[in-house]
Amino acid sequence: MKLIRLSVEQVVKQVRDGHITVDEVKRAYVMRALDVAVPNNYIAEICQLADQAIRSVDVQEKVKLEHLLYGLTFSLSDNISLSGFDSTCGLASHSLKPLSDDAVIVKALKDHLLATPLFRSSVNQSSGTPDISQFSSECCNSLYGRALNPHNKDFSTGGSCGGEAGLVASNSIGIGFGVDWFGDARYPAACCGVAAFKPTSGRMSEVGVGTAGITSPVCKGVVTPMARSVKDISYVLRALWDSKVQQIYDKSVSPLKFNNTLWKQDPPKKMTIGYYFDDGLVDISEANRQALLIVKSALEEQGHTLVELSLCSGPRGVAFFAEGVPLSYKVHGARGEMREYVESLQGEKPIEERQRVLEQAQLSNGFKDNLMPILTELHQERMAMVMDATKERSARETVELLGRIETFKQQFEDYWTHMNLDAVLSPAGCLPAIPHKLSSEIFCLNSHFSLYNLLDYPAGVVPVKLVQMEDLKVNKKQEKNAVHQNDRIVEFMRLAQSSASLGLPVGVQVACLPNRDEQCLWLMESIERAIGFNELSLAFIY
DSSP, X not given: OTGGGSOHHHHHHHHHTTSSOHXXXXXXHHHHIIIIITTTTOEXXXXXXXXXXXXXHHHHHHSOGXXXXXTOEEEXXXXXXXXXXXXXXXXXXXXXXXXXXXXXXXXXIIIISOOEEEEEEOOOTTTTOHHHHTTXXXXXXXXXXXXXXXXXXXXXXXXXXXXXXXXXXTTSOSEEEEEESSSTTHHHHHHHTOEEEEOOGGGSXXXXXXXXXXXXXXXXXXXXXEESSHHHHHXXXXXXXXXXXXXXXXXXXXXXXXXXXXXXXSSOOOOEEEEOSOOSSOOOOHHXXXXXXXXXXXXXXXXXEEEEOOOOOTTTTOSHHHHHHHHHHHHHTTTSTTHHHHHHHTTOOOOHHHHHHHHHHTSOHHHHHXXXXXXXXXXXXXXXXXXXXXXXXXXXXXXXXXXXXXXXXXXXXXXXXXXXXXXXXXXXXXXXXXXXXXXXXXXXXXXXXXXXXXXXXXXXXXXXXXXXXXXXXXXXXHHHTTTTSOSHHHHHXXXXXXXXXXXXXXXXXXXXXXXXXXXXXXXXXXXXXXXXXXXXXOTTTO
């Protein structure tokens, strides 16, 4: 039990110094996983691989000793390729088809940095299929079951990489790697109370990152590390980027080394940090609002300047900021009727959470065109948005949408530059984890996250607090907007915020401009030190 509570850096140092062995590390995590992770449906497979040793001098000649991660055990979501194992993406049709090659990230960690893969974690059904993944917010498939939140088994771990987040949160592994297309790793991390960091896409290889056969024309899947502390993530990325081992297999990976400048500055750099509560799509819960206010206060005490951003305007929250994510919804659904998802199933029954949105998607364009004005008249604009997002579009219409997305991205960057921002804080989702099966009704839980996939900005989540009784009160902003946002989604959001959600973790999200990944990590570490979430007594872990 003591071993699994060590940081990643401490484990590597203890193994390097000969105080513990890799076998002891693996045994401790496997025993913990059998006790917690297996019953909670986090694990797809346990990797029974031969022990690795520091095998040859020429490996060390290529990688400096200080970069070696020998002693580190890690887990992978089921959509990252590992030789000899299936990459099912949560689909029965992809099972019993072991792969013959590793993803580049696995080769880098396993063959060069000498870390050991230990688990493969469960993902949502058809993980990475764009037209359905953008509406996914739970980890469930017919192969491995439904992942249960380690804080409360009646609640979701988030999707699609909820198995990975559950493994890390339950101390069943020190660090894990998921894939983030639409917040697929950051949202589960927020639900489970762990840190996650989505780098700029070019800094992590995409080779060997599995999908259900379809790739996104807008949002790239980025390998995203999760850990119980941001410092652990920084430690592993520093070894990975400084050693440049990814470039051996994938020349498209950025050659940038880990920039340690901010860690060396004394006194620390004072930043101008923007923040916002509302993304124009969904009002956030009081717990999420309080988490952001706590971080704002902590950063101001450190001498940073916090600036509230006015990103939404108009009577119904319509502004350029609120346009980006719905535009990506439309592009990813351009084939209509969620055909990518249906085809990926190959006859397999969709999971229950997908039934409602699938039924809506498979209505004809003409029916949707007639229904959307009625929904809008009934103040169900967000349901109308889903209808619009799943319409079949011509090639010309799709190209026009892609052009509008590029315009939006430029507008967003111009606004950021105009405000002279170093980083932006936002809620880590609109709600804490939600009860199982409600994701079929609250479709836009990942909107705060998918924005930064669309922009390709580095972004990460940091846990801040636990839900308290006073957080369950409806905040004044929600009451004020009740006339404008009082649709079906709001009703289910209220159901999700019951007394059963007490003790669930809540976090914040940090984002920076592309290739300023280290700046984002440094700020996340600053928040982590100031808040001290990892020092809280979380009884479920021990």
